[in-house]
Amino acid sequence: MKWDEFFVTGEPMIYAAMVSIVVVSLAIPIALTYFKKWNWLWTNWLTTVDHKKIGVMYILAALLMLFRGGVDALLMRAQTAVPDNGLLDGQHYNEIFTTHGVIMILFMAMPFIIGLMNVVIPLQIGARDVAFPRLNAVSFWLFFSGAMLFNISFVIGGSPDAGWSAYFPLASLEFSPTVGNNYYAIALQIAGIGTLLTGINFLVTILKMRAPGMTLMKMPMFTWSVLITNVIIVFAFPVLTVALALMTLDRQFGTQFFAMQSGGMDMLWANLFWVWGHPEVYIVVLPAFGIYSEIISAFARKNLYGYKSMVVSMVAISLLSFVVWAHHFYTMGHGVMVNSVFSITTMAIAIPTGVKIFNWLFTLRKGKISFTTPMLYSLAFIPIFTIGGVTGVMLAMASADYQYHNTMFLVAHFHYVLIPGTVFAVIAGFHFWFPKVFGFRLNEKLGKWAFWFITVSFNVTFFPLFILGLNGMTRRMYTYSESTGYGALNMVSMVGALGLTVGFIILVYNIYYSVRYSPRDTNGDPWDARSLEWSTHSPVPEYNFALIPTVDRLDAHWFSKKEGKPLATGKYEPIHMPNNSGVPIIMGAAFFFWGFFMVFSWWIPAIVFGVVILGTLAYRTFEKDHGHYISVEEIERTEKALRGEQHEN
Amino acid sequence: MKQLFPAQHVMGFLFSLLLSLVALVAVLFDLSFAAGMTILVVTALVQAGLQLFLFMHVKENAESKTLYLNILYALFVGLVTIFGTLFAMRWGYMVK
Numbered sequence: 001m002k003w004d005e006f007f008v009t010g011e012p013m014i015y016a017a018m019v020s021i022v023v024v025s026l027a028i029p030i031a032l033t034y035f036k037k038w039n040w041l042w043t044n045w046l047t048t049v050d051h052k053k054i055g056v057m058y059i060l061a062a063l064l065m066l067f068r069g070g071v072d073a074l075l076m077r078a079q080t081a082v083p084d085n086g087l088l089d090g091q092h093y094n095e096i097f098t099t100h101g102v103i104m105i106l107f108m109a110m111p112f113i114i115g116l117m118n119v120v121i122p123l124q125i126g127a128r129d130v131a132f133p134r135l136n137a138v139s140f141w142l143f144f145s146g147a148m149l150f151n152i153s154f155v156i157g158g159s160p161d162a163g164w165s166a167y168f169p170l171a172s173l174e175f176s177p178t179v180g181n182n183y184y185a186i187a188l189q190i191a192g193i194g195t196l197l198t199g200i201n202f203l204v205t206i207l208k209m210r211a212p213g214m215t216l217m218k219m220p221m222f223t224w225s226v227l228i229t230n231v232i233i234v235f236a237f238p239v240l241t242v243a244l245a246l247m248t249l250d251r252q253f254g255t256q257f258f259a260m261q262s263g264g265m266d267m268l269w270a271n272l273f274w275v276w277g278h279p280e281v282y283i284v285v286l287p288a289f290g291i292y293s294e295i296i297s298a299f300a301r302k303n304l305y306g307y308k309s310m311v312v313s314m315v316a317i318s319l320l321s322f323v324v325w326a327h328h329f330y331t332m333g334h335g336v337m338v339n340s341v342f343s344i345t346t347m348a349i350a351i352p353t354g355v356k357i358f359n360w361l362f363t364l365r366k367g368k369i370s371f372t373t374p375m376l377y378s379l380a381f382i383p384i385f386t387i388g389g390v391t392g393v394m395l396a397m398a399s400a401d402y403q404y405h406n407t408m409f410l411v412a413h414f415h416y417v418l419i420p421g422t423v424f425a426v427i428a429g430f431h432f433w434f435p436k437v438f439g440f441r442l443n444e445k446l447g448k449w450a451f452w453f454i455t456v457s458f459n460v461t462f463f464p465l466f467i468l469g470l471n472g473m474t475r476r477m478y479t480y481s482e483s484t485g486y487g488a489l490n491m492v493s494m495v496g497a498l499g500l501t502v503g504f505i506i507l508v509y510n511i512y513y514s515v516r517y518s519p520r521d522t523n524g525d526p527w528d529a530r531s532l533e534w535s536t537h538s539p540v541p542e543y544n545f546a547l548i549p550t551v552d553r554l555d556a557h558w559f560s561k562k563e564g565k566p567l568a569t570g571k572y573e574p575i576h577m578p579n580n581s582g583v584p585i586i587m588g589a590a591f592f593f594w595g596f597f598m599v600f601s602w603w604i605p606a607i608v609f610g611v612v613i614l615g616t617l618a619y620r621t622f623e624k625d626h627g628h629y630i631s632v633e634e635i636e637r638t639e640k641a642l643r644g645e646q647h648e649n
Numbered sequence: 650m651k652q653l654f655p656a657q658h659v660m661g662f663l664f665s666l667l668l669s670l671v672a673l674v675a676v677l678f679d680l681s682f683a684a685g686m687t688i689l690v691v692t693a694l695v696q697a698g699l700q701l702f703l704f705m706h707v708k709e710n711a712e713s714k715t716l717y718l719n720i721l722y723a724l725f726v727g728l729v730t731i732f733g734t735l736f737a738m739r740w741g742y743m744v745k
């Protein structure tokens with residue numbers, strides 16, 4: 001590596017990005033020092049092991065990444081809005097669709113979902129934290145350092161440019177000689193380990209820490225969906241870990257696993273990538289199904305229709321999700337037998353998914369529906385996602401896929417699944433659970449404006465792509481000539497993308513507006529909802545529940561309100577809580593620097609930081625930390641304050 | 650004293666070392682591919698069972714049903730990944 005290649009040069013947009021990065025990274029410490037907030041930040045946030053705060057940090061990071069991925073998307077749409085455009089060159093376009101894909105899936109959708117999981121799951125099962133709070137903080141900091149590492153690639157060294165799927169041989173050292181794909185392999189590796197730890201943590205939490213009486217079949221549907229998601233995480237992510245390690249070995253240590261000669265096999269990467277990749281799409285979509293189930297039953301004021309069939313269909317989806325991966329490369333040389341088998345398994349997934357759609361519809365039937373913002377997203381999800389699903393079945397037919405493969409039709413399809421299936425869900429969940437965390441609701445009027453902008457513009461952006469794809473426009477194409485006739489529809493799509501931008505800006509503005517003007521809510525249950533998280537105060541105290549509730553049926557909180565019977569009785573006892581720790585963030589930082597030096601193959605500093613990582617592990621092994629107790633007096637004081645009563649002394 | 654000495658575990662430990670040594674036979678001697686593979690597969694399976702039941706206490710757990718289910722799921726995913734890959738990338742690849 002020559003030093004003049006270290007920083008990416010020659011691009012005005014990148015210079016602007018560098019300037020803004022420098023400004024922001026100076027502004028933050030200066031502001032913190034000026035307002036004397038360092039201590040507050042460190043003790044309340046950076047070292048926290050509280051699942052609610054970790055969840056909030058995940059969601060903040062996800063919103064930041066949504067912005068980054070969104071800017072990428074806008075640039076791509078702007079470039080292709082008119083024929084023969086020169087806004088971006090081919091190389092730059094390649095880098096942008098790659099970072100857009102990776103960031104949206106791994107650094108936006110995943111952390112947003114994991115963030116909601118963190119905030120909601122312990123509350124929903126009546127627990128005081130997750131099973132391994134310290135590990136939870138480690139998960140967050142590993143995700144965060146992976147995300148930051150990936151993001152600096154566009155100013156230092158250059159971004160990966162072989163697509164979010166990074167197919168070999170294109171992603172090999174021979175065809176992608178810059179460090180871009182090293183960033184891909186190492187940043188995803190670090191974030192992936194964090195996700196794997198989350199998977200284990202939540203699996204144990206849900207299996208072991210449910211409130212007394214809450215059997216598996218009395219769990220709220222979101223908890224069920226998260227349980228199944230984490231099973232998939234635990235079994236799918238190791239495949240990614242191995243595949244990325246082989247990629248690093250190939251690119252930096254001279255092995256030939258994915259080479260085209262010496263017994264290597266380039267297609268094996270695509271195979272391993274999708275063995276992880278298809279379950280991954282269910283990892284981001286199943287929790288969304290759970291969120292919709294909660295919201296739809298809360299605002300239809302009815303219990304969820306077909307609870308058992310919902311669970312069974314999610315289990316079926318989790319198994320099927322592991323046997324369909326080859327549908328991503330039907331056209332790459334498989335025989336009829338392979339393609340037929342994977343066609344059939346893929347179409348089979350439509351069945352349990354269809355069951356769920358009908359269950360939601362039946363839940364709505366004869367319900368007293370209140371059209372709140374989260375409910376609007378949930379209602380819009382059903383028809384839009386169905387379009388995504390139906391085009392998915394079209395793509396599932398191997399012989400027809402020879403027509404659709406790698407066209408804009410595919411791009412339209414997966415955005416029609418991912419955006420209603422994940423983005424709408426996390427936004428809906430964000431609006432729904434926001435008052436639980438902060439004690440006031442987001443403004444409904446602004447929320448609805450954002451909703452209409454986002455939903456309408458989404459269709460304007462992506463529906464034209466179905467037609468463009470059928471007309472032959474391929475994906476990842478940075479420009480086209482006027483004679484192709486693609487211009488008009490691409491321009492329509494650009495207009496839609498601008499509308500989406502307006503929608504997201506209103507959404508973010510709504511957060512600011514509501515912080516300032518929203519009335520605070522008083523009873524912890526502003527939506528009059530059904531599951532346990534609504535039975536404690538908002539904002540939730542550190543210990544979640546002063547007394548652990550006892551559950552005797554699904555929607556126990558709802559019935560306790562109807563029947564006027566409290567869920568928990570008895571006297572307060574001292575509550576044991578875990579201590580904060582600075583080790584996870586130090587570990588995250590060490591991983592960041594280790595990763596950075598690995599990317600550039602600077603072995604000595606990489607080894608040094610590798611030793612630091614091992615050091616943090618060793619420190620933890622010998623650390624004596626028994627947590628702390630919250631005294632009865634303090635619980636009483638907190639509870640009183642949260643109920644709005646005055647202090648006595 | 651007899652109860653304190655973990656005889657079962659020491660035996661198990663020695664046995665697992667023995668299994669590893671037997672597995673070495675596959676590379677140390679000039680066996681046919683089939684014979685070598687058989688030795689490896691058999692010793693690996695016995696080894697895995699030993700670890701799970703003796704050292705990871707699968708049976709002693711109150712919720713062993715969950716654990717068996719988990720192992721079953723793991724087997725499913727593992728076998729599907731291996732044989733699915735062979736199916737997609739070897740047996741059914743570049744054929745008419």
Ligand code: HEM
Pocket residue numbers: 070073074076077097098100101102104105109162163164165411415418419422423461474475476477497500
């Ligand atoms: C918010 C509005 C969005 C817009 C306007 C948008 C637009 C685009 C465009 C123009 C492409 C490239 C098409 C091509 O030339 O091949 C693309 C690719 C992609 N998008 Fe989006 N997108 C958006 C949101 C999302 C979200 C939320 C996700 C995931 C959760 C996502 C995941 C992807 C992926 C995985 C690719 C493929 C990248 C690749 O080819 O390697 N996008 N998107």
Ligand SMILES: [Cu+2]
Pocket residue numbers: 277278281324325327328
């Ligand atoms: Cu797939």
